[in-house]
Amino acid sequence: MQTTPLLETKDLSLQFGGLKALQNVTMQVPAGEFRGLIGPNGAGKTTLINCISGAIKASSGSILFDQSETVNMEPHLISQLGMSRSFQHVQIFGDRSVRDNILIGMHRQIKQNLFGQLLGLPGTRAAEREAALHAEELLKRFDLDDVADRPAKLLPYGVLKRLDLARSLAAKPKLLLLDEPTSGMSEEEAHRAIAMLKDIARQDGMTLVVIEHNMRIMMELADRISVLHLGQIIAEGTPEEVTQNPVAIEAYLGEDDADA
Ligand SMILES: Nc1ncnc2c1ncn2[C@@H]1O[C@H](COP(=O)(O)OP(=O)(O)OP(=O)(O)O)[C@@H](O)[C@H]1O
Numbered sequence: 001m002q003t004t005p006l007l008e009t010k011d012l013s014l015q016f017g018g019l020k021a022l023q024n025v026t027m028q029v030p031a032g033e034f035r036g037l038i039g040p041n042g043a044g045k046t047t048l049i050n051c052i053s054g055a056i057k058a059s060s061g062s063i064l065f066d067q068s069e070t071v072n073m074e075p076h077l078i079s080q081l082g083m084s085r086s087f088q089h090v091q092i093f094g095d096r097s098v099r100d101n102i103l104i105g106m107h108r109q110i111k112q113n114l115f116g117q118l119l120g121l122p123g124t125r126a127a128e129r130e131a132a133l134h135a136e137e138l139l140k141r142f143d144l145d146d147v148a149d150r151p152a153k154l155l156p157y158g159v160l161k162r163l164d165l166a167r168s169l170a171a172k173p174k175l176l177l178l179d180e181p182t183s184g185m186s187e188e189e190a191h192r193a194i195a196m197l198k199d200i201a202r203q204d205g206m207t208l209v210v211i212e213h214n215m216r217i218m219m220e221l222a223d224r225i226s227v228l229h230l231g232q233i234i235a236e237g238t239p240e241e242v243t244q245n246p247v248a249i250e251a252y253l254g255e256d257d258a259d260a
């Protein structure tokens, strides 16, 4: 009696020249789940997220998002269906304030060309007031209220990563894809940020697919984990199942730097 998953990839494959970066990746993520994506360096994790978000076109296979076939759709159209993502390397507007970056994140999904105008407008309309309130809430929840008015480029990397998280949550997407959202944070900071993320996701009914190398965080917070290796899903299950899976241990979890 399973309901239709929010995200489903079927036999997704992608080649870069002779390199098979993704090989028949078939994966289902039900609505509301926190799905972890792990695997060694070069396994294809970022590439998979790039395909799902439309940044890179798959060579073959299918991607169903919220019952729409998106495999050949442009990224901005996929984004309008309610999918948002972060990047392995932070992408922010350095000259803009922290608050503006969150407002931009909020409006970008609604209407691509609105954000430029938005920041010059006096925020009188109800929707804008609501956006401003939501931004303040995110600033607080991610401990960014003290730096809200500072240009983002002046912030240390760990704080920028928190901003990136807050920004990607701002549009309340149905599905949020996060590529190593806690890299550059201390373990404690990372733990807090992901717990906060999970909290907000649950509150807003969001589904998460998160690439994260820190297994302690994954064990505690992911509902299920998919393990990628050489472009293939080699194991999948609850954190407990995956950490006991000999194939996953062999490919990834046995590595000394698995949680580096
Ligand atoms: N644009 C590209 N052109 C050619 N090869 C690429 C491209 N992007 C990625 N690759 C290759 O595809 C494979 C998968 O890379 P990908 O970045 O998806 O790995 P990853 O699992 O995200 O690794 P990491 O943990 O290091 O971020 C690697 O062998 C990589 O070198």
Ligand SMILES: [Mg+2]
Residues within 6 Å of the ligand: 045, 046, 047, 088, 179
């Ligand atoms: Mg990567």
